[in-house]
Amino acid sequence: MDTSRILIVGAYGQLGKALQAQYPDAIAVDRDSFDMTDWEAVRNYDWSKVDVILNAAAYTNVDGAETAEGRTAAWKINATGPGYLSQVATEHGLVLVHVSSDYVFDGTKAPHTEAEPYSPLSVYGAAKAAGDIAVSATKRHYILRTTWLIGNGPNFVRTMMGLAAKNISPTVVSDQVGRLTFTSTLVAAIDHLLQSQAWGGIYNVTNSGEPASWADITRQIFKDLGRDDLSVTDSSTEKYFADKIASGVRIAPRPLGSEMDLSKLEATGLKLTDWKSELATYIQDELKEE
Ligand SMILES: NC(=O)c1ccc[n+]([C@@H]2O[C@H](COP(=O)([O-])OP(=O)(O)OC[C@H]3O[C@@H](n4cnc5c(N)ncnc54)[C@H](OP(=O)(O)O)[C@@H]3O)[C@@H](O)[C@H]2O)c1
Numbered sequence: 001m002d003t004s005r006i007l008i009v010g011a012y013g014q015l016g017k018a019l020q021a022q023y024p025d026a027i028a029v030d031r032d033s034f035d036m037t038d039w040e041a042v043r044n045y046d047w048s049k050v051d052v053i054l055n056a057a058a059y060t061n062v063d064g065a066e067t068a069e070g071r072t073a074a075w076k077i078n079a080t081g082p083g084y085l086s087q088v089a090t091e092h093g094l095v096l097v098h099v100s101s102d103y104v105f106d107g108t109k110a111p112h113t114e115a116e117p118y119s120p121l122s123v124y125g126a127a128k129a130a131g132d133i134a135v136s137a138t139k140r141h142y143i144l145r146t147t148w149l150i151g152n153g154p155n156f157v158r159t160m161m162g163l164a165a166k167n168i169s170p171t172v173v174s175d176q177v178g179r180l181t182f183t184s185t186l187v188a189a190i191d192h193l194l195q196s197q198a199w200g201g202i203y204n205v206t207n208s209g210e211p212a213s214w215a216d217i218t219r220q221i222f223k224d225l226g227r228d229d230l231s232v233t234d235s236s237t238e239k240y241f242a243d244k245i246a247s248g249v250r251i252a253p254r255p256l257g258s259e260m261d262l263s264k265l266e267a268t269g270l271k272l273t274d275w276k277s278e279l280a281t282y283i284q285d286e287l288k289e290e
Contacts, residue, residue, distance in 0.1 A: 026054075170232060
């Protein structure tokens with residue numbers, strides 16, 4: 001694979017930055033240089049220099065997507081944009097790699113297989129599902145369904161590390177259960193599928209290990225930080241958001257079961273690392289950066 005012929009769309013988000021680290025000679029574009037929701041810009045791009053599109057761009061504000069403005073943006077970026085990429089991939093014979101989410105499901109049938117029918121609860125989830133369908137229309141596609149992404153950007157682990165630094169013992173939801181996915185793992189999965197020329201289609205990708213709630217993950221973060229003095233109070237999702245909802249803030253419904261079945265990806269020969277060991281490494285790296 002000639003990695004200089006890879007186009008990374010949304011190259012400065014959490015995943016985009018990790019893809020740039022993996023493929024330093026790839027063509028990296030941000031929204032200003034390549035807005036994937038602008039059909040003229042997408043159609044007129046010089047595709048003769050590209051073999052593979054890695055789409056790391058998305059509208060990821062799940063609560064923002066419930067507002068009038070956010071709903072339009074979420075559909076444009078998560079469904080219309082991927083549809084445009086799918087069209088040019090077909091026209092120019094390109095491989096299209098796209099990233100999806102457990103939010104395309106209602107969370108009642110975890111562990112989710114790649115064959116589970118769509119059942120999104122939220123605007124974000126519905127738009128992501130529409131994006132999957134649009135991308136699956138092009139022949140050479142990989143759709144990677146991931147959960148709870150942790151990389152170089154605002155994310156849950158950084159938020160909890162920030163609370164620990166302020167000596168705060170938080171209340172955290174304990175009825176959403178899944179696994180963290182580190183961007184390093186997602187990038188390794190993308191690279192593995194491309195290098196091995198695995199069958200196209202949908203693949204679930206998260207770290208492996210025992211699924212856990214956000215509250216339990218917070219306990220693990222505090223343990224890794226050596227902060228035995230901090231505690232975590234469990235809350236249901238409903239109770240956690242009750243005050244915000246009562247004050248008129250729109251909160252997206254969340255799937256409670258986010259565990260993904262990883263057997264299809266593992267059958268291609270990729271060994272997925274345990275989220276707890278990746279978390280320990282991530283925390284050590286974050287502490288070194290401080
Ligand atoms: N974060 C999670 O927990 C999570 C969980 C499951 C699945 N996923 C999926 O994983 C993928 C990567 O997520 P992430 O956390 O890395 O996202 P992210 O950090 O929010 O980055 C998204 C990037 O997309 C760019 N973008 C937005 N609209 C664009 C447009 N019209 N054209 C080009 N670029 C555009 C953004 O640029 P601007 O900064 O200019 O807006 C941003 O750099 C997404 O498909 C997401 O749905 C994420």
